[in-house]
Amino acid sequence: MTDLFSLPIVVALASQPQAGQPSIWVQLFPFVLMLGVFYILVLLPMRRRQKKIQEFQNALQVGDKVITTSGIYGQVTNLSDSSVQIQIADKVKIEVAKASVGGYQGQDPVVKDSGGL
Numbered sequence: 001m002t003d004l005f006s007l008p009i010v011v012a013l014a015s016q017p018q019a020g021q022p023s024i025w026v027q028l029f030p031f032v033l034m035l036g037v038f039y040i041l042v043l044l045p046m047r048r049r050q051k052k053i054q055e056f057q058n059a060l061q062v063g064d065k066v067i068t069t070s071g072i073y074g075q076v077t078n079l080s081d082s083s084v085q086i087q088i089a090d091k092v093k094i095e096v097a098k099a100s101v102g103g104y105q106g107q108d109p110v111v112k113d114s115g116g117l
Contacts, residue, residue, distance in 0.1 A: 057101060060079060060084065061079075065104060066105060067102055069102040069109075069111055072088060072094070077093060079098075082097065
């Protein structure tokens, strides 16, 4: 335990600037470097993938044979801004969110599976 009389001396010594201390830019460089690597390895590919998905969903047309992310195969019969009507059998049509359309039938999915629960 510190003595109350020596406390002001300890505080005074701790508040004095050190002569060999590096500048603030040298201290911040590792953090800036980590942010740059994070952007290149994580955020940039995520933006590219999201742009590809958005372009696919905007290019959907009536008559396209698609598969949803839940595995339902069907043919697009009607489009709106946020939803798609899909015919899955004779006289059976369902309406799903446009974001749930994963790709075209017989091709690799545009929307990748998120890994499951």
